Amino acid sequence: MTKVKTALDRRSFLKISAAASGGILIGFSWFAGCTPDTKNGKFVEVPNEWFEINSYIKIGDTGMVTIYSPNPEIGQNIKTSMPMIVAEELDADWNHVQVEQAPLNTGIYQNQFAGGSLSIRMGWTALRTAGATGRFMLLTAAAKEWGVTIDDVFAEKGIIKEKNGNRKISFGEIASKAVGIEIPKEVKLKDTKDFKLIGTSQQNVDGKKIVTGVPQYGIDFHREGMKIAVLKHAPAFGMKLKSFNEEEIKALPGVDDAFMVDISINGKANGNASPQFIAIVGDTTWPLLQAKKAIKATWETISELEDSEMHSKRMEAAIRTGKPNQRREDGNVKAAFKKAVKIIEKTYTAPFMAHNTMEPMNFFANVTTEGAEMIGPTQTPQSLERAVAGYLNMSVDKVSVNMTRMGGGFGRRLYPIFGVEAAAISKQIGKPVKLIYSREDDMSQGTYRPAYRSTYKAGLDKDNNLIAFSAKGAGVPNGGIYTNRYPAGTVDNYLVEKFAVKTNITTGAWRAPGSHFAAGAEQSFLDEVAELAGKDPLEFRLELFDRAINNPVGKKNDYDAKRYAGVLKLVKEKSGWGKTTPGVHRGVAAYYCHSTYVAEVVDVIMENGKPKVQKVWCAVDCGILVNPDAAKNIIQGGVIDGIGHAMYSELTFDKGVNQQSNFDTYQLIRHSQAPQDIEVFFVDNGISPTGLGEPGLPPVVAALANAMYKATGKRYYHQPFNTAEQA
Amino acid sequence: MAIFNLKVNGKKLQVDVDGSTPILWVLRDHFKLLGTKFGCGMAQCGACTIHLDGEAVRSCSLPISVVQDSNITTIEGLSEDGEHPVQKAWLDIDVPQCGYCQVGQIMTASALLERNPNPTDEDIDIAMNGNICRCGTYVRIKEAIKAAAKN
Numbered sequence: 001m002t003k004v005k006t007a008l009d010r011r012s013f014l015k016i017s018a019a020a021s022g023g024i025l026i027g028f029s030w031f032a033g034c035t036p037d038t039k040n041g042k043f044v045e046v047p048n049e050w051f052e053i054n055s056y057i058k059i060g061d062t063g064m065v066t067i068y069s070p071n072p073e074i075g076q077n078i079k080t081s082m083p084m085i086v087a088e089e090l091d092a093d094w095n096h097v098q099v100e101q102a103p104l105n106t107g108i109y110q111n112q113f114a115g116g117s118l119s120i121r122m123g124w125t126a127l128r129t130a131g132a133t134g135r136f137m138l139l140t141a142a143a144k145e146w147g148v149t150i151d152d153v154f155a156e157k158g159i160i161k162e163k164n165g166n167r168k169i170s171f172g173e174i175a176s177k178a179v180g181i182e183i184p185k186e187v188k189l190k191d192t193k194d195f196k197l198i199g200t201s202q203q204n205v206d207g208k209k210i211v212t213g214v215p216q217y218g219i220d221f222h223r224e225g226m227k228i229a230v231l232k233h234a235p236a237f238g239m240k241l242k243s244f245n246e247e248e249i250k251a252l253p254g255v256d257d258a259f260m261v262d263i264s265i266n267g268k269a270n271g272n273a274s275p276q277f278i279a280i281v282g283d284t285t286w287p288l289l290q291a292k293k294a295i296k297a298t299w300e301t302i303s304e305l306e307d308s309e310m311h312s313k314r315m316e317a318a319i320r321t322g323k324p325n326q327r328r329e330d331g332n333v334k335a336a337f338k339k340a341v342k343i344i345e346k347t348y349t350a351p352f353m354a355h356n357t358m359e360p361m362n363f364f365a366n367v368t369t370e371g372a373e374m375i376g377p378t379q380t381p382q383s384l385e386r387a388v389a390g391y392l393n394m395s396v397d398k399v400s401v402n403m404t405r406m407g408g409g410f411g412r413r414l415y416p417i418f419g420v421e422a423a424a425i426s427k428q429i430g431k432p433v434k435l436i437y438s439r440e441d442d443m444s445q446g447t448y449r450p451a452y453r454s455t456y457k458a459g460l461d462k463d464n465n466l467i468a469f470s471a472k473g474a475g476v477p478n479g480g481i482y483t484n485r486y487p488a489g490t491v492d493n494y495l496v497e498k499f500a501v502k503t504n505i506t507t508g509a510w511r512a513p514g515s516h517f518a519a520g521a522e523q524s525f526l527d528e529v530a531e532l533a534g535k536d537p538l539e540f541r542l543e544l545f546d547r548a549i550n551n552p553v554g555k556k557n558d559y560d561a562k563r564y565a566g567v568l569k570l571v572k573e574k575s576g577w578g579k580t581t582p583g584v585h586r587g588v589a590a591y592y593c594h595s596t597y598v599a600e601v602v603d604v605i606m607e608n609g610k611p612k613v614q615k616v617w618c619a620v621d622c623g624i625l626v627n628p629d630a631a632k633n634i635i636q637g638g639v640i641d642g643i644g645h646a647m648y649s650e651l652t653f654d655k656g657v658n659q660q661s662n663f664d665t666y667q668l669i670r671h672s673q674a675p676q677d678i679e680v681f682f683v684d685n686g687i688s689p690t691g692l693g694e695p696g697l698p699p700v701v702a703a704l705a706n707a708m709y710k711a712t713g714k715r716y717y718h719q720p721f722n723t724a725e726q727a
Numbered sequence: 728m729a730i731f732n733l734k735v736n737g738k739k740l741q742v743d744v745d746g747s748t749p750i751l752w753v754l755r756d757h758f759k760l761l762g763t764k765f766g767c768g769m770a771q772c773g774a775c776t777i778h779l780d781g782e783a784v785r786s787c788s789l790p791i792s793v794v795q796d797s798n799i800t801t802i803e804g805l806s807e808d809g810e811h812p813v814q815k816a817w818l819d820i821d822v823p824q825c826g827y828c829q830v831g832q833i834m835t836a837s838a839l840l841e842r843n844p845n846p847t848d849e850d851i852d853i854a855m856n857g858n859i860c861r862c863g864t865y866v867r868i869k870e871a872i873k874a875a876a877k878n
């Protein structure tokens with residue numbers, strides 16, 4: 001049993017009050033879950049926001065437990081799994097738990113963030129502590145009522161019972177009486193083996209709303225009297241709006257107003273490639289989309305108009321002659337390559353990619369002299385709030401942000417640009433407005449997944465041992481390569497260098513951004529190295545992990561070799577690796593990122609002369625599984641998304657213009673291209689849970705390439721595999 | 728602008744819009760039936776799927792002028808309270824992730840089962856290929872369609 005402190009230096013992470021509608025309200029800090037770094041055995045200073053109450057549990061006198069979940073839901077199911085953690089420690093009846101998106105007031109709710117698979121990792125201890133504290137208070141109140149001690153009572157599914165007696169009382173009946181109980185200094189958390197709810201599959205709490213089409217996304221938001229706005233950005237990166245046929249556009253049917261907007265601050269673009277844009281406002285969407293087509297604008301070229309060929313040449317040059325911005329060398333790589341008996345060198349590339357959340361960017365803004373009210377889909381309400389306040393030159397407390405459900409995030413909604421644009425339009429017209437991007441707007445002027453190029457080289461000695469390894473990666477704007485990740489630590493002579501290539505194209509996070517490419521390249525390359533060494537690709541990887549476990553090279557290796565090897569062994573067992581089925585071709589890969597280990601085996605068959613993924617086997621180590629079926633769903637999604645993007649998706653540029661702008665030219669994976677089956681297995685190890693949104697995706701890129709190689713005899717170095725030439 | 732008479736979810740409705748206006752925007756902006764989603768506006772993603780006389784169609788690319796007198800069903804009219812077998816299967820199998828594409832998926836799937844109560848994997852692939860899911864829920868969708876077919 002673990003004991004956790006509810007306070008640090010007498011400042012409490014918890015706050016108890018009576019709920020207005022009856023019952024008890026337990027406020028707690030999401031951040032109390034972070035373990036403070038210790039220096040010389042002493043706590044270092046804890047950031048203030050750790051003490052800010054940002055989440056609430058209400059136990060009403062009806063017995064209904066309401067958990068206000070402050071973290072945004074982008075489809076990773078935290079709105080279900082996080083409350084499960086609270087309910088577990090509270091011993092509430094899950095059927096009497098309801099979950100609500102915290103009504104956002106960023107003055108109170110700090111640090112909401114859904115990205116980088118962080119939500120569960122950050123919330124774990126905080127949520128447990130809050131639940132356990134609630135249980136303690138209720139038990140204490142009941143014990144007091146009955147004149148017994150807390151050790152004489154226990155809770156089960158929302159009912160408190162006497163251990164040696166027949167008395168019973170429900171949470172609802174005792175809740176109000178628990179208000180006066182002193183908050184314990186320490187609470188006991190359950191032993192993980194005693195979990196009853198955690199580890200069981202619970203349905204998505206919003207499932208019914210989703211399948212019945214209840215409006216809940218940002219694009220569905222409506223307020224009486226609000227206007228609709230559409231916009232037009234610069235057609236190319238490197239161009240700036242000069243003027244447009246404003247009067248003509250204003251005169252079109254259904255158009256109230258059309259104007260130029262500039263959201264740069266003091267002439268600075270603040271990360272927006274197109275801070276100047278045209279906005280068209282009216283009451284309904286269609287006439288505005290029509291009016292957009294009638295825009296005649298003049299644009300001036302203010303910086304280089306880049307194209308994809310230019311990018312690949314520049315990445316190649318950076319790798320050849322550039323100065324790395326990150327580097328690690330163990331041993332003497334040059335000398336080792338001289339000694340090597342066999343040497344292999346391969347280059348991998350991947351294009352820019354757009355996010356393509358199915359719900360295009362949108363935001364509601366109501367800007368008045370008093371302040372700004374913002375409602376919509378954002379993964380980072382705080383940064384949106386700051387950006388809007390910055391643009392409007394208002395103090396942050398005058399801006400409120402409310403989050404809606406999001407039709408996908410994948411990193412795109414980490415950036416506040418569309419919120420600022422909506423605020424700027426609302427300010428100009430002096431009315432509430434909902435800004436909607438078309439798909440073309442969404443795919444242009446994005447914050448794309450960067451373009452990458454990496455060259456890997458390996459040397460084997462006469463006994464086929466890996467004695468030299470080097471990897472050099474460039475990207476626009478920075479390389480997709482990591483100095484301290486596997487195979488760092490497994491080879492004596494090891495070199496990784498990362499290079500940047502300047503660009504005016506805006507890029508950013510994209511579902512496991514760099515890892516996605518790095519995993520694909522590294523794990524495809526290791527497959528070829530294994531082949532050169534005459535070894536089974538899975539056994540070859542395990543051999544390297546043995547080295548990292550028993551005698552690692554260097555100290556700064558970013559992974560736990562045992563857990564890494566663990567998922568490989570699990571996928572080996574579950575997929576029956578090594579057995580052959582006629583017509584089925586297999587590839588394997590493993591990757592660690594966002595604190596979760598995943599190994600995958602892909603089975604490919606040939607259909608009409610083309611490789612097709614039939615089945616995928618996944619082994620995942622994400623610590624304790626909170627909601628197994630939901631976890632499985634997200635891993636399956638990552639696998640399909642990974643296969644799809646590696647096979648079909650690319651965004652190319654010509655003279656600064658993205659050449660794909662809707663789903664007719666930008667291919668996303670479709671039903672018929674998805675695997676028939678994806679099996680997911682989890683390592684059961686009782687370690688605190690880590691995220692799932694991202695880690696399922698990266699390894700499948702390589703497992704797919706390796707399986708397709710077996711099927712076609714061709715190695716796949718360049719994404720998208722389906723169309724790029726594989727020289 | 729012109730007056731158009733429509734039959735949506737069994738109700739007679741009237742709207743005054745330009746004849747080129749796609750049904751999607753009439754549903755969303757004029758009738759506030761917000762379950763039908765906008766994804767691409769060019770019949771590529773399926774987010775806007777509705778039933779037109781029982782057939783799954785992409786409402787983003789269907790001008791109002793061509794659909795007078797037809798029966799339109801949207802997700803709001805598919806069942807009273809989500810008890811259509813397809814919706815039920817979707818919940819049982821816990822298909823959705825972000826959920827944005829799911830209304831379109833459900834509308835396409837329900838039209839498929841209406842016309843073909845026992846679809847093969849291939850039938851499902853063909854019927855569903857126009858519905859994109861960026862979250863990657865395809866495997867579960869197929870499972871749910873098969874489960875719904877059984878009921």
Ligand code: FES
Pocket residue numbers: 764765766767768769770771772773774775776785786787788
């Ligand atoms: S919005 Fe109609 S098919 Fe995409």
Ligand code: FES
Pocket residue numbers: 075358407408823824825826827828829859860861862863864
């Ligand atoms: S569930 Fe998110 S797009 Fe399908």
